[in-house]
Ligand SMILES: Nc1ncnc2c1ncn2[C@@H]1O[C@H](COP(=O)(O)OP(=O)(O)OP(=O)(O)O)[C@@H](O)[C@H]1O
């Protein structure tokens with residue numbers, strides 16, 4: 001089991017009276033490629049933050065990769081996230097003033113998994129797999145296109161050989177063509193490395209890439225969510 | 230990795246970082262220079278004269294007398310008669326006396342008319358006597374003994390001829406062209422106004438001011454008795470008689486005179502300077518505080534700007550402590566940079582203005598800024614900077630803990 005949630009409740013400490021999550025039971029099997037869709041502001045990012053240990057549920061059982069996140073200390077969760085979870089965000093994925101290689105090295109530094117001697121080879125191989133032209137590797141990432149940045153983000157997320165890959169609307173700022181090539185690349189590396197994937201978006205058209213598709217509102221029984229904006 | 234990110238992130242915000250470094254550099258510079266100059270001036274003034282029991286001049290403020298007679302700062306209000314000098318120094322309590330006649334210059338350096346006693350009795354620092362690097366004291370009217378800096382800066386050697394002028398401006402109108410002087414001696418450097426002085430006999434001063442053409446035939450010291458001098462220094466047989474002697478001179482009837490003890494006048498000088506000193510220190514501390522607040526504000530706003538970056542770092546596994554160290558390192562870098570820069574600027578400025586300070590104010594400022602005071606200052610600056618760095622870092626730490634990944 002990659003993820004197992006039961007009776008998870010969450011509300012932001014700023015708004016304790018408006019709970020965002022209430023998940024009775026939900027799980028993801030290892031090797032699955034799951035797609036969860038839902039409207040903006042329904043709590044998708046919040047759920048993902050709980051799964052990677054940045055946030056801690058108020059109550060309930062959060063098991064990720066057979067480890068109880070709700071029982072871990074913050075420090076343990078930080079280390080766990082760096083080591084086992086590859087994460088791609090909606091927009092801000094890379095430190096803008098660092099180049100591609102430094103960004104990837106940074107993720108590796110926090111994950112402390114692969115031995116440093118093979119690191120350069122690994123980065124080169126990944127960047128090549130993801131169709132990054134070599135001339136762009138040493139440029140500050142802010143000078144690259146969004147599509148390129150998102151591809152570097154995948155590389156960054158893969159460098160520590162994660163078992164679980166979480167993507168939070170990574171294509172929302174890409175155009176149609178870029179979205180297609182991004183999805184194709186992502187799915188090919190995910191399959192190549194045999195990684196479990198949890199992908200979240202409000203764009204239903206992406207569901208074609210996945211073998212499991214679910215609506216967020218089916219998972220989260222918290223009715224009282226407010227729509228953002 | 231930490232240092233790498235810190236440096237690249239600072240470079241990314243070059244503009245605001247450079248401004249902060251500048252603001253901080255200026256304030257540290259002000260602090261360091263105030264402390265250095267204060268320390269140096271005290272040391273210098275205290276070292277300039279020693280072993281002299283009384284300084285006597287026309288009645289004026291005691292500080293004024295001290296400044297123009299010893300430090301050659303400012304100009305004397307009045308001269309005193311040669312007659313008074315003779316009467317007072319005839320007193321059996323007096324062991325030796327050095328007459329001083331000021332008011333002339335050579336290429337911006339002061340000319341001092343005196344006697345051979347000067348080279349025998351005048352001492353500086355911890356009672357060191359003046360020493361000749363080359364040559365010997367003057368014997369003839371047209372002999373001159375140069376201070377070390379005068380010889381060095383003007384490139385004079387033993388036996389060179391030079392012309393002395395009346396007045397103290399660098400370009401004097403009334404050059405006494407007719408009477409060239411010959412260098413008979415050059416003093417060893419001692420780091421006091423003596424280095425910047427040309428020494429001639431009292432008779433030479435008279436000769437310079439002699440109206441008509443002067444005949445070298447009568448080149449004998451006895452022919453030109455001075456009528457007046459600027460001031461004189463006295464050494465007594467016994468220190469105990471100093472107060473008595475001072476009173477006697479102050480009540481000397483033929484002419485209003487003032488006798489001062491150099492040590493007492495110096496402490497009076499410190500007293501006067503104390504207010505200025507404290508004001509300067511207060512101002513520089515205020516400048517420092519405002520610069521520190523500026524840096525804090527800069528870093529705090531940068532943390533707000535970099536909120537996404539911080540969340541991202543957290544997202545890829547950075548602990549809040551890592552972010553704390555990152556921000557602290559950036560702040561420390563700015564502060565360390567400022568300290569290094571301001572030290573560099575201070576040393577450069579000192580090297581460049583050393584001569585100017587020495588020749589215009591008679592203050593010999595050492596370029597070696599390592600003093601106990603400055604060491605204290607720098608270490609307290611460093612600890613202040615750690616405290617300054619703390620605020621934004623703690624803020625960053627707290628900020629990075631309340632985390633969400635929502636856009
Ligand atoms: N840091 C936060 N503090 C307080 N409330 C928050 C915070 N982040 C999100 N929320 C609230 O929680 C709810 C869910 O937000 P979340 O970001 O999880 O939605 P989402 O489904 O990811 O939306 P989107 O598709 O726009 O990314 C929203 O009502 C939002 O206002």
Ligand SMILES: [Mg+2]
Nearest residue numbers: 044045635636
């Ligand atoms: Mg979201």
